[in-house]
Amino acid sequence: MGDSAEDWVGGAVPRLEDAALLSGNARFIDDLSPLPGIRHVALLRSPYPHARIREIDTRAALELPGVIGILTGSDIAELTDPLVSAVRAPVAYYPIAVDKVRYAGEPVALVAAEDRYIAEDATELIACDFEPLPAVVDPLAALSKEAPILHEAADGNLIHEREFTYGDPATAFSRAAEVIKLGWRYPRQSSTPMETYGAIAHYETAPDRYSVWSNFQGPFILQPLMARALRILGNQLRLISAPYSGGSFGIKQGLYPYLVLLAAASRLLGCPLKWTEDRLEHLSGSSSASDRADAIEAAFDDEGQLIGLRYDNCVNVGAYVRAPEPASVYRMHAASNGCYKVRDIGVWNRLVTTNKTPIGLNRGYGGPQFYFGLERAMDTAARRMEIDPAELRRRNFISGDTFPYEAPAGAIYDSGDYAKGLDLLLEIAGYEDLKICRDQARASGRAFGIGFGAGVEPSGSNMAYVTLAQTPEERAKAGGRSGGTAVANVTIDPTGAVTVRLDSTPAGQGHETVAAQVVADTLGMRPEQIRVVSALDTEGGNWSLASGNYANRFASIVVGAIAESAGRIASKLRAVAGDMLEVAMEDVELADGRARIVGVPDSGIAIGRVAAATHWHPAGLPDGMSPGLHETALLNPDVLNAPDGADRVASAVTFGFLCDLAAVEIERETGRVLIHRYASVHDVGRVLNPIIVEGQIRGGFAHGFGAAMFEELSYDDDGNFLSGTFADYLCPTSADLPALDFAHSRTDSPANPLGSKGMGDGSSMLTPVVMANAVADALGRDDVELPLTLNKVWQMANEGSET
């Protein structure tokens, strides 16, 4: 079924999650009612992008029958401290506006009522006296001296700035034969999961503690941050995941300020509170990917070797710095060379506050913005230097015989063969034929273009990479930070049933299925015999700071912890069985549900019986063996060290690879972009389950294609939000997606015992720039920006080129 006849791993095992999902039995946060007496919360949100709050009069609202209570920023600020981040600027971030509102959609008041309808009715009765202030939404405009300042305690809107140098970029640029310079705006976007935020918070006294049910996805490094904001210890804040989560893509990281808000409100109002974010709130106020005003310079020698890079990253963080920001600009930092050999690199990072929603994790996190620069520069250079863009990349790829490869900014690329992947791409895309099509189309005046992209996909994050936001001296003073620990627990109970507990809080990716495959292989059982519990409860202790569902963590790190804990169970089973069968444990194998003597298929004992013995008859176990079958593995990949004094850091555990090609034709009359071919080749290491990997590739492509063609969270110049519904923020439906041809080019990862690499982000990172490259090629111009909406493409196709 799998990679070898005996393996489940690698096989197309149908998803164990789907029966509940398809039969309507999956329970999401909004389905839960864990306590009696839950009241329902609606939030009054600011209509202004920037305003001082003079007064909030809640008297009329409090008189509405069914209203339990109303809280404002000053109530919450008395009970909590601001939420902190790795940025040291004096930017106080409370989960509800205290003195000023700084983005349209910022919570201003919390209403608890008998039901959500009444709560919403009451928000309309709250009289808020705002003093509107000038707003700024553009990151470069926010840097000007005249710009309104969001946080008066900070010296302007530039709240973080660092420059990095690796190698000697100045010399590289001085000897360049060709320098490509590009500048662009990257639009603000969202991954728009089908299910929005939801939480139920409950405060109890004697002992004082908070329990919060939610669809929070981690990282659980935010749990101590939440506890700190609530002025309590970690064990006084219990976080419980809903059994199912309806998609996340990073966004549900940004739920945590609301958990603090609801927890504090539950305490102040003396009742459990439930809040389900609606779609209007989600689009305006939850979390978005950063818009940026970036520039790149790429230096090439006359052979087309990329010899130097300079990045100018200007990140619009929105109104507040919400942890783990500024991670979005540091996620790709250690891999600033992409998949190329270039070693002389300069990076200038600036973070700017503006009157937009705070940014946070969204699928691809920092990758789409990063690759837009690097891969636009590669295609632009290819056209300028008249080198085939595939060939230009091939010349610059890190060679397949140099892995593991230490990138100039510290990333350790585990494995790869990029040239082999590119060859496969050209083959499946039919590149030679596409070039003929392009020649023929151009000969008859049509706008046909081919765009490329290639990149690495970092997976399994080092929790310390975000501390690059601090100088080496600041880091030394703060104390060491490193790691990305995964926790997995496997038990076999007295009835012989196997349970696996995960710390990866999946949101639909199929972690349960793959975990069952891994454990089934290790224990000689079938996946459907393994029960996988993925709903995390911090009170169970089965978690670490790194726990959660982000940065493709599952297939890069978590599977290793699962294999480790299952392996310990297997060893114990074999030892006990060997004792029972009177053979050495080395002569016992686990297969077909039995512990049997190697090479004697009909021998042995059912695993359930061996397991039962460890529970029912500990005295009968071999000397010194502990009773029961409970194994928890905490696994931290060795490579995830602290950043060094030269700002180098191994930012992730595995580095997958992907390369894409898009062939498009543009209808000049309408601006329509017709996609002739979209092909994508991925190296995800060993494919643990091809059904799930395919789903991730297709989903990532859909996100990337939407970002390329349709999606933008728009604001007008005054800061008013213009994309508040799905009629304004356009996500692709299945009817809008072109066919995707994909293939795997596998190099196994040495970073975990399974050989897999993290995956799922890749296509969302690369597709936007590949589409931009194809349109740029079709129109012969360098100034292509996203999204490639009809009006914009029509205009570009019918006005003078600015190449």
Added chain:
Amino acid sequence: MKPAPFEYCRPETLDEAVGLLAEFGDEALVMAGGLSLGALLNMRMVRPEAVIDINSLSVLDAIEMVGDEVRTGALARQADALASPICGVALPLLIAGLGHVGHYQTRSRGTLCGSVAHADPSAETALCLATLGGDVELTSTRGVRRMPVGEFILGALATAREGDEMVTALYWPGAIPGMRVAFEEISERHGDFAIVAAAAWAAPLESGWRYGFGLGGVEDKPLALRGDIVPVVESTEQAVGEVFDAIALNLSPMSDQRASADYRRHLAEHLGKQVLQSVFEGVAT
């Protein structure tokens, strides 16, 4: 995203429904498919005192031939029209237009009358009705009246419906022998409201052509023109040019976040001439 409080009424007869309208007047809104109204309610962009759900009035779901016209009742869904043999034969333009309306799932709820009553400037159904020169039937306790759709739709989301009236049917002129139709639109995604939509039909007269031509999404309501062309024109291109110019000379296209006035003007010409060319070519001998 919860509606403000309202009274929910689900009348069992048409008399009861118009009786409720007479009682509530402007303070009531009629719900058929609910695709537009549901969102408006939830966003509190409308705050009716009562919502009159007409989904129990099965008498309103008929699609029938009445003389030379097709009458589609207030509960005739877009999917019903697409599946109806009557529409298939008599209303090829509507069938062509409905392919652009929403998706399979939404078409099973959305009604033809609801779309016209909502009067979105870029809606396909109203554009088809205007291009064909159809009528809207309005019913109240005061009686039943018919008016041309061009008079019914006053502007974006504005109609000539009185507060106590409901749209009970649309009357569609049936196809005439030799009729050709064409419908084209540009939208950002499949199933979205059009940025610009163009509809045309033509049928041969003994001498010359009878035609209809309409543009949606350009101004705040569908623009439509019908007439005869006698064969003094030299060519199809000339006919296309004359008909298009008759509408387009005074166009003042909308401009919004999605599309500039210039882009709409360009699309109006591109798509408009495309559909006219298609229908005139088809009936030219």
